[in-house]
Amino acid sequence: MPKTFRKLYTYGGKNKMKIYTVVSLAALAVLIAVASGTASVADNVSNGTTTCNVVGTNYELDSWSNEQYPVIDLFEEKYVPLFSRDDDIWDAHVNKLASLILDSNETHTLKPGENVDLGNGYTLDVREIDIEGENVWLELTRSGQHVANKTVSIDTDDNKTWTVILDDVQGESNVVVMKVHVKQLFVGAESSIVWIDGIWLIDYANARTLNIGDKLGEFTLKEIINGVDESNLGSLVFENASSSDNTSVADHASLDDDALISDSPASPSPEKGQVKFTDKNAGSPTSWYWNFLKYVTIKSKEIF
Template identity: 65%
Template sequence: MKKYTVVLLTVLIIFVAVAASVASAAENISNGNNICKVIATHYKCDSWSDEQYPLIDLCEEEYVPLFSSEDEIWQSHVNKLAGLILDSNETHTLKPGETLDLGNGYALEVREIDIDSEDVLLEFTKDGQHVSDQNVLVDADGNSTWTVTLDNVQGENDVVVMKINVKQVFVGTETSVIWIDGIWLIDYASARTLTIGDKIGEFTLKQIIGGVDASDSGSLVFVNISVTDATSVANYILVANETSVYDSLAIDFSVSPSREKELAKFTNKSTGLPTSWYWNFWRAFNIKSK
């Protein structure tokens, strides 16, 4: 007869969660939070160098909060975002019938150049489908900007989606050419409206702060729920889910005896967000086998 002794430990686990009130959670920024602010950004095109548009960086990708042609920067919709495709001051020359690929299925085509008036008919398309067109007349200073606005973009109207600056038009006897020296474009077709709890990469949206004035254009506050900082996790649950951290705790351990080492293996299957725990080993049993 061989005797094996297995120590079975009865475990008392006390989870201590650090929580704050909803008000203080909204006001305080804890470790693990990422604050993404709306920044007033100058256009790269020289003709628009004194103008700005709202820009926000999320996980190293640039997005534009939707704004109308009449909005100030701080009045943009901070949680309604479209990816920035182009903000360019590169020069492009196009002849009638030629198309400029703008990326993501967007394109600009020169439909016609009027020899007499020297105005240009431009068409803006998405995936080969017509979006908008405009007769652009170059002014005496040699510049003309076409600003494309669309309605019903994530529920908003008069949203600026593209700007094109025609620098010059050359009309010849055999061919005509236009020079474009400024293009700004957002991916409005893939725009999205963020709500509390939405994820961007490893971060989860915790708070949406609207713009107040020119000094504060608004921001989005994200929390990385993989961090171990107790306060940031507790704040996230309180603000985003409006529930108590204690409601999410569930204690669960399994025990697997090990004959070789005469010990018991405990596997932690508990769920929730514990920040500390206390172990109390207070009883042992001897088990004999024949």
């Protein structure tokens, strides 16, 4: 069965829409591929809205393999919903987000007085190493200012992880902001050395709370859906401003304009993954709106 697509074109400040049939199955296949590829950018695209789902993510470090943390991908940028150490992953605050700075199992061997630059102004400093006591004193700083510190013991596997918990992060308490795993301590040729093999960090200092109506680029937050269990960790639903604009334009597409006669037949080139449209419009339209099936609407100043 041949499928249809819509083209809305503009001329002299007026808009008009006609529906065309693409008979070529090759052209239809290419259009579907374009539409599907665009839809995959978000978790779900429907009726001018985009749903971004929270997902459980494994830490890079194998020693933390029995744990997960929540991540939400907002238009190709990864954020971590704020969560507390004692809460279930689906209890994370879906609309209170911090950028993920680091999730690494890279090895660092450090002497007392040395540090690791974690990015965004955060630093992990090694203050002291006590070989006999099997512990190391670590400190987290931001822009040179003290944030937290702890003497980490390596006598048991459970004690080898330092989990940094902070209060008053976007109004929330007991928020996990960093995890550090100490693999081993040993005596070097000149000094004692600590072997760190896992670091996880969020940019808690620049965390943000999203409210209904807030905008991210062209997207407006429409709904906040809290998590309920491990199969549904919560979502944020955004309205696409450009989709709304296109809908409002289409509402006026019934304006009568006999001077506009649209004719843009498609010439498929499946071996190149392209469909070429030839502009035979009468009336010199100034722009075109292309609606491929139900997925993608594109405004262009030139014919495709």
